Every structure is written in C-alpha cells, then in structure tokens.
Amino acid sequence: MTRMSIGVVATALACATALTAIVGAQTRTRSNPPNITGSWERIGPGALSAAQATGPRLPAATPPPLKAQFLKEWQARQQAAREATAKGQPFGINWVNCLPDGMPGMMSGPFPMEVLQTPGQVTIIQESFTQVRRILLDRPQKGITDIDPTFYGNSVGKWEGDTLVVDTIGIKEQVQYQNVPHSDQMRIKERIHLVQGDVLWDEITVEDPVTLEKPWTITFAYRRMPDYTLLEYICEDNREYIDDQGRQRIRLQSPSQK
Amino acid sequence: MTNRHLTGVVAAGLFLLVCGSRVVAHHSFAVYDHTQTFTVTGTITRFQWTNPHGFLELDYRAADGSMKHYTIELTSINMLTRAGWTSRSVKPGDEIKAMVAPLLNGEPGGLLMELSFTDGRKLESPVPAPGTFKRTPEQELK
Numbered sequence: 001m002t003r004m005s006i007g008v009v010a011t012a013l014a015c016a017t018a019l020t021a022i023v024g025a026q027t028r029t030r031s032n033p034p035n036i037t038g039s040w041e042r043i044g045p046g047a048l049s050a051a052q053a054t055g056p057r058l059p060a061a062t063p064p065p066l067k068a069q070f071l072k073e074w075q076a077r078q079q080a081a082r083e084a085t086a087k088g089q090p091f092g093i094n095w096v097n098c099l100p101d102g103m104p105g106m107m108s109g110p111f112p113m114e115v116l117q118t119p120g121q122v123t124i125i126q127e128s129f130t131q132v133r134r135i136l137l138d139r140p141q142k143g144i145t146d147i148d149p150t151f152y153g154n155s156v157g158k159w160e161g162d163t164l165v166v167d168t169i170g171i172k173e174q175v176q177y178q179n180v181p182h183s184d185q186m187r188i189k190e191r192i193h194l195v196q197g198d199v200l201w202d203e204i205t206v207e208d209p210v211t212l213e214k215p216w217t218i219t220f221a222y223r224r225m226p227d228y229t230l231l232e233y234i235c236e237d238n239r240e241y242i243d244d245q246g247r248q249r250i251r252l253q254s255p256s257q258k
Numbered sequence: 259m260t261n262r263h264l265t266g267v268v269a270a271g272l273f274l275l276v277c278g279s280r281v282v283a284h285h286s287f288a289v290y291d292h293t294q295t296f297t298v299t300g301t302i303t304r305f306q307w308t309n310p311h312g313f314l315e316l317d318y319r320a321a322d323g324s325m326k327h328y329t330i331e332l333t334s335i336n337m338l339t340r341a342g343w344t345s346r347s348v349k350p351g352d353e354i355k356a357m358v359a360p361l362l363n364g365e366p367g368g369l370l371m372e373l374s375f376t377d378g379r380k381l382e383s384p385v386p387a388p389g390t391f392k393r394t395p396e397q398e399l400k
Binding site: 084085086088089090093095098111127128231233234235236237238239240248249250252253 | 286288289290291306308309310311313315329331334336337339361362363365366367
C-alpha cells in the first residue's frame, strides 16, 4: 500500500467516525425514549382520574365510522349480540375458541401487559393468551402485498421525541376488534407515550379506505404495575364451546373424567 | 315479555352500564343467572387449575337422598392468582359450601361467587362486575 492510499484510508476512516458521531448525536437529540419497560394494566376513565390527577382526559370512545353498507351490518350484528346476551345465550367470540385478540384488540388490555425495550425493538406481551407483538424500530414498512396476514400484523416504529409512533399492517380479516369489519388495506397507527411517569397512553388510529369513512381513533390508558410479573396463560382445557346455533355452552364434565 | 325475561334484560342493561365504564375482561358469563344464587354443600372431587377458566367438580346429597354431581366454573386462573388463590387452595375431598349463580339452561352447573370451607376459610371468586349478580344465599340447592 502506498503512502498516499494509506492517507486516503485514514481520512475515510476519520470521516466515517465523525459521521457516525454526528448521526448518533442527531439521533439522540431527535428522540429521547422514555423508560416504558415493565408491567402495565389498562384502566378506564374512572381509575384514570384517580391515577392521573393532571393532564389530558381520556377521550370518550366513539363508534367506528363505517361506510353505510358496513355500518348497517355491524349495527345489526351488535344488536343481535346484545339480545342474545340478554337471553343468556351469548354468541361465541374468539376467546371461546381459544383464539387471541390480535391487533388492535390486544391493546385493550384484557389482562396486564408487559413492555420490553431492547435495541431496535419494542415488544409488547399481553398476558391473556400470551399474545406477543414485536415493533421493529427504524425500519421501513413493507408493502401490504409483501406480508402474509397474521393476528398481530407487521409493526414498525420510531421514537419521535418521547412518543413511540407505530405503523401496523397485515392483519387477518377475521381478526376484528369489537366485531368491526376491515379489509386487507387496514392500517393501524399508534402513538404510545407517557402522560405521567406511571400512566401510559396508546392513541390508536385505524385507517381503512374500504370499510371506514374516516380514520377511527381509540385511546387506551394504562397504569404501571411496579411489582407485577406476567403470569403464564395457556388455553389448555377449554370447556366452553359453540353449539350448532352459534351459542356459547359449557361441557359439564371435563375430558379427563369421561 | 315475562318477568323473568324483563329481569334478564334489566340485568343485562345493568351489566352494560357497569362494565361499559370499566375494562371488561373475557368470556361472557351471560349463560349464568344474574338474578339469584344457590348455595350447594358437598365434597370436592376435582379442582381443575387451567385456562381459559378453572373448574370445581363436586358431589352433593340431593333432597331425595341421592348423590348428585355439580360443576362450578371459575374465572381464569390468572385472575384467581391475582385474587390470592393458588393451585392448592382446594383439594379433592374438601367439604365445601359454594355460592353459585346457576346456569340459565337448568343444567347442573354454576358460576362461583364465594367458597367456604368447614374451618371457616373463605375464598371470594374474582368474577368481573360482581355487583351485577344478585346474591340470594338463603337458597339451598336441593
């Protein structure tokens, strides 16, 4: 190697190091991820008022702004479900089949959830049905047709200041929150941020050009559970079943007793 | 509409009212009567510690002197754990008294409200929205 080429390499290395330092510094100034690792439990408006004395109030839940043809079907189904429940013959839902909520239902926090921050990834575990979603940080989102649909979809995220901004696509069409229909074009945008040190919000905006008139926003609040470790949850022996009328029933003798 | 149906509708409305403002968890317990409870006294034959829900199986002596079997549904064992239960809280052979909301369809099963042991120990059942179940502890299952 000539003296000149050594000089070029040394210069290039110095520049690369400097560039890394500059980019690193910019990244640090651009985002300041708070520590949200740990266990959380969903709280409703009442408990939120107690846990969060100041700051914004939880917006009231709004019905999905479905397009007319979908809205009519959804309202009819919800009404039928309410009537069936009132008669003591509730419709079977995914849980009765040992199926998890998927997205965005798992963020409604049926049981406590755990958030784990590791380099390049935020992982959210919902205790019920051991639901796990992985949010890959600072990665480009894929195209909808490049993803095989799943319960939790493909999530990418980035920290914008103290807010984790997440984009999720690729949810199976039968994975529905509150029975709201969606197409394969559904996109879920989330803004996850601390409102107080021990109160976390997830502002979820669902977009679907096929089924929704406009984006549908749902906000969930959670409070920290400092001493709680998530428990195992395996849907091991489901004695509830759906009969041929679509109604939930219970096997009065477990299989091991037969 | 019969009184029974009206009561059911009122109970369901109350359920929505109460649960609408709280976080509602899990399977519907609408198959159980929210308007009355029965007390059943018997011997545990099995304590099933599983998800999605736990179960108690027990034998009891009916009014006609015959032995009958009754199935008691519990909530998720995760909820039971958070309420202080363990997999060893109940054992086969335990003599217990259980307050249950019976199945609406008349089958021999119920949802546990409260469990009492002969030594005075009591375990509350962590059912969601317990206030929506009217307790009538004087009614014995015969």
